[in-house]
Amino acid sequence: MRIGVYVCHCGLNIARVIDVDDLRKFAEKEADVVVAKDIDYLCSDSSQNQIKEDIKEYGLDRVVIASCSPRMHEETFRKCVKSAGVNPYLLEIANIREQCSWVHNDELKATEKAKDLLKMAIAKVRNSKVLEERKVPINKNVLIVGGGIAGIHAALELAKAGITVFMVEKNPTIGGKMALLNVVFPTNDCSICVLAPKMSEVSSNDNIKLFSYSEITSIEGRVGDFIVKIKKKPRYVDEDKCKGCIYDCSSVCPIDIPNEYDFNVGRRKAIYIPIPQAVPNIAVIDPENCVGCKFCEEGCNADAIDFSQREEEIELNVGTIIVTTGYQPFDARKKDEYGYGRFKNVFTTFEIERLLNASGPTKGILARLSDGKIPKKIGFIQCVGSRDKKVNRPYCSKVCCMVSIKNANIIKNRYPDSDITIFYTDIRAGGPEYEEYYEETQRMGVKFIRGNVGEIYEKNNGNLVLSYEDTLECVRKDEEFEMVVLSVGMEQDQSARDLGILLGLTENPDGFFSVIHPKMRPVDSNIDGIYIAGCATGPKEIPDAIVQGLAAASKVMNVLNKGEIELDPMRASLIEDRCDGCSLCVDVCRFNNIKIDKDRKKAVIDETGCHGCGSCAASCPNDAIYLSNFSDAQIISQIDAALEDKKEYPIIIAFFCNWCCYAAADLAGSQKINYPSNIRIIRVICSSMVKPKYVLRAFEKGADGVMVGGCRLGECHYKFGNYDADKRLSILREILSGIGIDSRRLKTVWRAASEGNNIANDISDFTHELITLGPLGFEFSGLDPAILKNNKQK
Amino acid sequence: MSLLSEIEECGEVIGKDTIDSFLACMQCGKCTGSCPSGRVTSYRTRRVINRLQAGDRSVLADPNLWMCTTCYTCYERCPREVRITDIIRAVRNLAAKEGYMSKSHRATASYVIKTGHAVPINDETKKLRKELGLSEVPPTTHKFPKALESIRKIIKKTNFDKLVGFDWDTMSLEERGEK
Numbered sequence: 001m002r003i004g005v006y007v008c009h010c011g012l013n014i015a016r017v018i019d020v021d022d023l024r025k026f027a028e029k030e031a032d033v034v035v036a037k038d039i040d041y042l043c044s045d046s047s048q049n050q051i052k053e054d055i056k057e058y059g060l061d062r063v064v065i066a067s068c069s070p071r072m073h074e075e076t077f078r079k080c081v082k083s084a085g086v087n088p089y090l091l092e093i094a095n096i097r098e099q100c101s102w103v104h105n106d107e108l109k110a111t112e113k114a115k116d117l118l119k120m121a122i123a124k125v126r127n128s129k130v131l132e133e134r135k136v137p138i139n140k141n142v143l144i145v146g147g148g149i150a151g152i153h154a155a156l157e158l159a160k161a162g163i164t165v166f167m168v169e170k171n172p173t174i175g176g177k178m179a180l181l182n183v184v185f186p187t188n189d190c191s192i193c194v195l196a197p198k199m200s201e202v203s204s205n206d207n208i209k210l211f212s213y214s215e216i217t218s219i220e221g222r223v224g225d226f227i228v229k230i231k232k233k234p235r236y237v238d239e240d241k242c243k244g245c246i247y248d249c250s251s252v253c254p255i256d257i258p259n260e261y262d263f264n265v266g267r268r269k270a271i272y273i274p275i276p277q278a279v280p281n282i283a284v285i286d287p288e289n290c291v292g293c294k295f296c297e298e299g300c301n302a303d304a305i306d307f308s309q310r311e312e313e314i315e316l317n318v319g320t321i322i323v324t325t326g327y328q329p330f331d332a333r334k335k336d337e338y339g340y341g342r343f344k345n346v347f348t349t350f351e352i353e354r355l356l357n358a359s360g361p362t363k364g365i366l367a368r369l370s371d372g373k374i375p376k377k378i379g380f381i382q383c384v385g386s387r388d389k390k391v392n393r394p395y396c397s398k399v400c401c402m403v404s405i406k407n408a409n410i411i412k413n414r415y416p417d418s419d420i421t422i423f424y425t426d427i428r429a430g431g432p433e434y435e436e437y438y439e440e441t442q443r444m445g446v447k448f449i450r451g452n453v454g455e456i457y458e459k460n461n462g463n464l465v466l467s468y469e470d471t472l473e474c475v476r477k478d479e480e481f482e483m484v485v486l487s488v489g490m491e492q493d494q495s496a497r498d499l500g501i502l503l504g505l506t507e508n509p510d511g512f513f514s515v516i517h518p519k520m521r522p523v524d525s526n527i528d529g530i531y532i533a534g535c536a537t538g539p540k541e542i543p544d545a546i547v548q549g550l551a552a553a554s555k556v557m558n559v560l561n562k563g564e565i566e567l568d569p570m571r572a573s574l575i576e577d578r579c580d581g582c583s584l585c586v587d588v589c590r591f592n593n594i595k596i597d598k599d600r601k602k603a604v605i606d607e608t609g610c611h612g613c614g615s616c617a618a619s620c621p622n623d624a625i626y627l628s629n630f631s632d633a634q635i636i637s638q639i640d641a642a643l644e645d646k647k648e649y650p651i652i653i654a655f656f657c658n659w660c661c662y663a664a665a666d667l668a669g670s671q672k673i674n675y676p677s678n679i680r681i682i683r684v685i686c687s688s689m690v691k692p693k694y695v696l697r698a699f700e701k702g703a704d705g706v707m708v709g710g711c712r713l714g715e716c717h718y719k720f721g722n723y724d725a726d727k728r729l730s731i732l733r734e735i736l737s738g739i740g741i742d743s744r745r746l747k748t749v750w751r752a753a754s755e756g757n758n759i760a761n762d763i764s765d766f767t768h769e770l771i772t773l774g775p776l777g778f779e780f781s782g783l784d785p786a787i788l789k790n791n792k793q794k
Numbered sequence: 795m796s797l798l799s800e801i802e803e804c805g806e807v808i809g810k811d812t813i814d815s816f817l818a819c820m821q822c823g824k825c826t827g828s829c830p831s832g833r834v835t836s837y838r839t840r841r842v843i844n845r846l847q848a849g850d851r852s853v854l855a856d857p858n859l860w861m862c863t864t865c866y867t868c869y870e871r872c873p874r875e876v877r878i879t880d881i882i883r884a885v886r887n888l889a890a891k892e893g894y895m896s897k898s899h900r901a902t903a904s905y906v907i908k909t910g911h912a913v914p915i916n917d918e919t920k921k922l923r924k925e926l927g928l929s930e931v932p933p934t935t936h937k938f939p940k941a942l943e944s945i946r947k948i949i950k951k952t953n954f955d956k957l958v959g960f961d962w963d964t965m966s967l968e969e970r971g972e973k
Contacts, residue, residue: 337828337871387820388873425822452873454827467833469826474841476832 098669148176150534151324223529244281266361325496330385386489397489570612578624614689650704661709667756688721805884825868837861860896910935
């Protein structure tokens with residue numbers, strides 16, 4: 001066995017804290033290591049070439065890299081060694097940046113921890129086996145979830161390239177939020193006028209099959225082969241017969257309710273078409289409010305009303321998915337001091353968009369709905385539900401500054417007498433022609449006051465008194481306005497959140513879907529074959545959403561053009577001699593990939609369908625299931641290496657799930673959140689693959705505590721893996737108590753990838769808890785751990 | 795020593811995290827716009843934080859510092875979760891140490907020294923208590939004058955009397971020339 005070890009300085013990112021020279025010397029002394037080098041930037045082309053040359057020169061058959069997280073560059077280095085003839089799975093990465101140099105300040109401790117991490121990686125790679133990537137054909141159909149501006153552009157781009165697209169939209173029409181806006185900045189184009197042609201293109205393109213008024217109920221499978229179930233809600237209107245005239249049916253409908261497509265400032269009937277440009281232009285009966293009088297049936301000349309319609313379930317097979325679920329506006333009622341919902345003349349951005357819209361409830365007249373008065377003095381309040389930790393919306397929604405400037409510009413154009421003030425914290429008007437637009441609006445006489453309005457009082461005449469500080473003048477004022485517009489921010493769409501759980505997407509700290517790398521991979525989700533575009537990943541303006549839609553389409557084409565994909569060779573396989581056909585594994589496999597051959601009394605694993613979570617392997621009492629690249633030999637060698645020479649107390653062995661806790665620990669690194677250095681993290685593919693024997697092995701080798709981290713319950717990448725882990729480890733805790741080990745030494749945490757801060761706290765808290773428990777085995781001394789109270793971690 | 799670390803020291807009970815939160819202030823003015831005191835006084839909450847961020851010591855001598863009623867409205871509404879009211883309390887501790895305690899606050903303190911109460915009981919309250927079926931005076935120093943001795947002991951031991959400028963001979967505040 002000939003191992004090459006490479007230690008990366010990452011400029012000073014690693015070398016500032018870790019003594020890379022010492023680390024390299026340490027590696028040189030490890031068995032089987034024939035060459036060890038420390039290099040400034042390992043990911044650079046020249047460094048990669050160096051590795052390739054070394055592989056040839058020294059005849060290396062395995063490579064260990066000590067660098068940033070494997071989640072960052074594993075692929076880079078796998079490709080690198082592969083091109084030099086080493087199997088990519090004979091490469092291991094020791095994460096000495098995100099999980100060491102970025103989170104520990106103590107140079108000595110960090111260097112010692114880095115040595116352990118490196119030793120663990122070397123130990124694992126010694127036990128690694130050659131794995132071959134599986135090639136599978138790809139289904140050429142694409143699913144797009146959400147028919148807003150991003151989804152529409154993705155769909156058209158793909159359809160024009162001859163690819164079949166299934167578009168699922170939960171509302172009766174596509175168009176998303178953009179279809180409801182008045183005009184768009186900085187051109188003041190009518191929003192629907194520029195969007196409607198695109199919407200029609202979607203309906204007329206033969207390659208796009210649109211499922212409007214439909215929702216996704218389940219998604220199974222993986223890249224290349226997803227099986228999607230769609231629930232098509234009944235419109236109670238025959239799609240082939242309805243001509244979209246809407247007058248005959250709706251004029252006789254006796255129901256009159258607030259129209260959600262006017263953000264409730266307008267009204268609609270129980271049978272309606274959301275907007276005049278709707279695609280498809282087919283009426284829908286809202287079953288919540290329809291009383292079943294059937295007047296519409298009488299009124300419709302086309303005979304299109306059909307109350308016998310029932311919900312339909314449709315099954316689709318697709319190879320890739322684009323998620324364009326958009327956003328929802330912040331609920332301004334959460335900012336109680338502005339009185340939205342209580343004060344008649346306090347509106348939100350979207351309500352104003354509808355009032356200014358020619359097809360809105362007032363046909364474009366900006367009137368106070370309470371008394372019909374056209375307001376002269378209008379105030380816009382920025383950052384309502386943005387940059388506000390108090391409502392858990394700490395992020396800037398990016399578009400609201402320009403949106404308010406636009407609406408002020410439009411109002412000033414239509415009503416030159418109006419006196420408009422925009423109350424802002426910082427104006428963020430970055431974009432093509434935006435600054436000019438801002439200046440133009442200033443020149444029109446719109447006032448800009450820098451100050452976040454404290455509160456609003458309502459007067460008897462419905463006018464509103466704003467209490468604010470002009471922060472540039474340091475003057476506190478009370479000023480009366482006739483209308484106030486709250487510039488509400490964007491937040492994750494609630495129904496998208498459910499879809500995210502179905503797909504196994506992760507959320508970023510702002511609550512939107514997260515992408516693999518926010519800068520470098522802006523449309524790649526954490527799951528192969530699923531891409532995300534538009535506001536589903538965070539606030540964006542229209543052109544950015546379009547660009548992302550196109551980017552996602554290009555990503556999809558990229559996959560489809562290859563015709564087949566290489567799947568990660570992660571999978572479970574059976575060691576037949578050991579299997580006695582007990583069928584425990586069958587019960588834990590949520591993907592129904594294991595069956596029992598009754599005649600032979602042996603399990604049969606469908607390896608091509610296997611997702612590779614490893615829960616079956618952990619459930620097997622005979623260790624008859626082997627999980628590739630995470631075998632018993634590999635994990636146990638890592639545990640042993642970490643505990644061979646204990647340099648810290650209390651020493652913690654952690655098994656962190658690749659998708660969440662491991663990623664969260666990486667995030668803690670990126671955010672430079674410090675935590676104690678006494679933890680040695682072993683990356684596992686799912687918390688469910690953690691066998692009780694791994695935990696026992698860690699204790700046997702002297703770990704003071706063991707931590708198992710998985711996704712938040714209900715959000716497992718493999719559906720229920722974390723529940724399996726929870727169940728297994730709870731039982732294990734009882735066993736630990738039974739043999740006299742304090743069960744608090746085994747800790748489970750369920751964190752999302754976005755919880756960097758929380759995982760760091762978990763590690764700190766657990767460390768402190770272990771200190772109060774004393775070193776492993778203290779429980780056998782019969783002494784009270786209170787005597788250890790002052791035994792601070794050294 | 796920087797102004798920040800001095801405030802941290804004077805606000806030890808309040809906590810470093812709480813005090814340091816003002817570093818995150820983005821000067822939006824939500825606090826001033828929400829301040830019921832600022833409505834009638836020249837106290838501008840944001841300006842105090844602004845001057846603290848700049849390390850401007852003159853803030854300690856500013857009488858406006860004592861206009862905060864500690865109603866916590868700014869604290870509740872601050873979008874960056876700056877714990878404003880608690881910070882004001884810590885800054886006041888430092889200001890008091892440097893001899894800038896406002897006259898009204900000193901007067902209140904002198905009542906504590908004299909009676910054991912920041913707001914001593916008056917005839918009207920006594921009457922009201924009786925009407926409500928309570929004892930005429932509450933079971934505090936009003937009822938147990940001996941307890942007042944203990945309070946005074948604490949006050950002397952902690953030098954609170956010197957901080958406030960209380961003259962035991964005249965049983966009143968010494969002149970400091972503040973407005």
